[in-house]
Amino acid sequence: MNIGFPPKTGFAAPNLIRAAFVAAAALFSLGPVAAEDKPMFLELFTSQGCSSCPPADALLKKISTRSNVVAVSLPVDYWDYIGWKDTFASAQYTARQRAYAKTRGDGHVYTPQVVVNGLAHAVGSDHAEIEKVAGTVLGQKGALSVDLKIREEDGKLIADIGAAPAGTPDTAALVLMLVAHDRTVMIGRGENAGKSLSYTNVVRQMTKVGDWNGTAKRIEIPASQLTLPDTDGYVLVLQVGTIAWPGSVLAAAKSKGL
Numbered sequence: 559m560n561i562g563f564p565p566k567t568g569f570a571a572p573n574l575i576r577a578a579f580v581a582a583a584a585l586f587s588l589g590p591v592a593a594e595d596k597p598m599f600l601e602l603f604t605s606q607g608c609s610s611c612p613p614a615d616a617l618l619k620k621i622s623t624r625s626n627v628v629a630v631s632l633p634v635d636y637w638d639y640i641g642w643k644d645t646f647a648s649a650q651y652t653a654r655q656r657a658y659a660k661t662r663g664d665g666h667v668y669t670p671q672v673v674v675n676g677l678a679h680a681v682g683s684d685h686a687e688i689e690k691v692a693g694t695v696l697g698q699k700g701a702l703s704v705d706l707k708i709r710e711e712d713g714k715l716i717a718d719i720g721a722a723p724a725g726t727p728d729t730a731a732l733v734l735m736l737v738a739h740d741r742t743v744m745i746g747r748g749e750n751a752g753k754s755l756s757y758t759n760v761v762r763q764m765t766k767v768g769d770w771n772g773t774a775k776r777i778e779i780p781a782s783q784l785t786l787p788d789t790d791g792y793v794l795v796l797q798v799g800t801i802a803w804p805g806s807v808l809a810a811a812k813s814k815g816l
Contacts, residue, residue: 602632603672604682700808706718734793
């Protein structure tokens with residue numbers, strides 16, 4: 559089991575004993591945790607080469623079905639060296655995970671790791687911790703405090719973004735994430751060799767589609783930008799910073815079926 563730590567990241571590892579204990583427990587049980595009403599935007603940093611990740615992948619699938627949750631998977635590439643090249647991994651996602659760690663200032667980079675609302679992290683297989691963190695960060699730095707409504711109409715996606723509430727950052731980017739909603743991969747080598755693993759809302763492309771300055775604004779996205787050959791859904795995220803240096807998530811929305 560290889561919870562944790564990309565080789566030679568230059569970042570401090572999280573508490574090894576605690577993380578390993580949580581991951582080991584999750585391998586044997588995905589015990590039920592009462593669903594909460596709080597909204598969440600979850601980014602799971604995972605890898606097909608990580609033996610501790612399948613429970614987190616399964617948990618994300620379960621949580622993502624809630625109407626108040628927008629969740630995506632971002633497969634990283636730093637476990638590819640151990641014998642299996644992740645078929646979804648991107649160096650862009652690895653860089654995003656490391657940027658989060660640097661912005662937070664804690665340096666924690668590991669798998670499976672969930673980043674909640676762009677602000678805090680939790681072990682991706684620990685349902686209770688994810689719920690706790692989500693409750694703690696909701697509203698901090700404007701997290702999920704901006705209204706975002708989306709609809710498809712006349713061959714385009716229309717995003718209506720509300721005005722910034724008092725105390726909320728008033729500059730952000732609207733990011734379109736195209737996702738593969740439900741995919742299963744047979745792993746041929748590495749720590750998960752012989753396993754058939756399922757993934758939920760795997761991000762295949764991230765693109766900035768607009769800017770927001772704190773006032774109510776409508777952004778229209780042509781339907782041609784909403785799909786790629788291997789995608790069947792999308793997520794819109796209003797986020798402080800940039801794709802490469804992300805900050806707090808002010809709003810998030812998902813297409814039907816996610």
